[in-house]
Amino acid sequence: MESTPGHSIKVVVRRTGLSAHVIRVWEKRYQAVVPARTTTNRRLYSDEDIARLQWLQQAVQAGHSIGRIAHLSTPELMKLVRAEQAAAPLAQRTTDKEDEKKDPGEFLERALVAVQGLDAVSLKEQLVRASIALSQQHLLEEVVQPLMERIGQMWQEGTLRVSDEHMASAVVRSFIGNIQASFQVSKAAPHVVATTPAGQLHEMGALLATVVATSEGWNSTFLGPNLPAEEIAGAAAQKGAKAVLLSIVYPGDDPHLGGELVKLRRLLGDDIALLAGGRAAQHYRLFLDQARAVTPANLSDLRDSLRLLRQETISAQG
Numbered sequence: 001m002e003s004t005p006g007h008s009i010k011v012v013v014r015r016t017g018l019s020a021h022v023i024r025v026w027e028k029r030y031q032a033v034v035p036a037r038t039t040t041n042r043r044l045y046s047d048e049d050i051a052r053l054q055w056l057q058q059a060v061q062a063g064h065s066i067g068r069i070a071h072l073s074t075p076e077l078m079k080l081v082r083a084e085q086a087a088a089p090l091a092q093r094t095t096d097k098e099d100e101k102k103d104p105g106e107f108l109e110r111a112l113v114a115v116q117g118l119d120a121v122s123l124k125e126q127l128v129r130a131s132i133a134l135s136q137q138h139l140l141e142e143v144v145q146p147l148m149e150r151i152g153q154m155w156q157e158g159t160l161r162v163s164d165e166h167m168a169s170a171v172v173r174s175f176i177g178n179i180q181a182s183f184q185v186s187k188a189a190p191h192v193v194a195t196t197p198a199g200q201l202h203e204m205g206a207l208l209a210t211v212v213a214t215s216e217g218w219n220s221t222f223l224g225p226n227l228p229a230e231e232i233a234g235a236a237a238q239k240g241a242k243a244v245l246l247s248i249v250y251p252g253d254d255p256h257l258g259g260e261l262v263k264l265r266r267l268l269g270d271d272i273a274l275l276a277g278g279r280a281a282q283h284y285r286l287f288l289d290q291a292r293a294v295t296p297a298n299l300s301d302l303r304d305s306l307r308l309l310r311q312e313t314i315s316a317q318g
């Protein structure tokens, strides 16, 4: 028998441990649970809806892809989860590898479930699986970057704790570091340095940009975040860099940053390319133009810009 719908999404979040975001995505993409609506269009969940979400969550945690189980009836889900529980100590998880291989969204969802469960081991496992199944470009642009994006949204909504975010940032940082270390680049290849300017503490964008550069055949050095113009220019000179990558994420209204950017161009001279990106970069457009910085819109565009620049650099040398 159906009980009257009556719980807000906040209650569902508390009872299931899923984020509001994941619940909405599961509804929109897979119609996993479609709640009733109030007259003002707010979602209202019944006890059955909440139980169903709990079963779905357990099945996903056991390694099933949400896309493949969302249509199952609740009794079928219960059967599936119980079978998993019975088999768990004996067998490897019965993940659907074929499905996983094609869909970065599945890795993303599972990574988010791991973040919400403060489960660093599982988060790392999902990222490693994604790195095996996907090209490096898809891994970075369709799993790692959206993962940070979603973590930011959930954190803002209050459905994720600061500790979840810190754990996720630490796992992602070391995961990107491992990818970076796995490339072999010719010593003769041009050099690039990547960082964030003084006052910019978010380092993941610069790290991602570093990996993109390495995968495009550049010798890339990540300098860490928050560097004054003098330090960036000094490191670029020491490395003989042909390009500097800057990530600008937050804040978007730092009164000192414009001066830093213009100073950096002066210290670098005319021959070193400056490429800047990140969600707050557009707020410094005037200064970035003065600093003759190229501003690729995203990591894909950065890839194209670096490919072009590398060709120009090599043909200028030859």
Ligand code: B12
Pocket (backbone or CB within 6 Å): 145, 148, 149, 150, 151, 152, 153, 155, 156, 165, 169, 199, 200, 201, 202, 203, 204, 205, 206, 208, 209, 245, 246, 247, 248, 249, 250, 251, 275, 276, 277, 278, 279, 280, 295, 296, 297, 298, 299, 302
């Ligand atoms: C991890 C994180 C932190 C960590 C940072 C850890 C670290 N070591 O980096 C910590 C906990 C320190 C932190 C602190 C804060 N954070 Co924070 N943080 C994040 C989070 C979740 C991820 C940041 C990140 O790495 N993003 C990944 C980059 C890759 O994303 P992106 O900027 O969109 O970049 C894309 C492109 O722009 C491009 N790109 C990036 N860099 C470059 C460079 C080049 C050259 C190119 C071409 C492209 C490019 O690549 C990306 C893919 O397309 C974001 C959420 C988010 N969506 O980003 C919030 C976020 C950036 N933080 C935010 C806030 C508010 C804060 C704090 C003020 C919170 C607080 N109250 O203390 C502090 C501020 C600290 C400070 N003084 O700067 C807000 C900023 C809001 C705003 N107005 O913009 C965000 C957006 C979260 C949110 N939605 O509210 N944060």
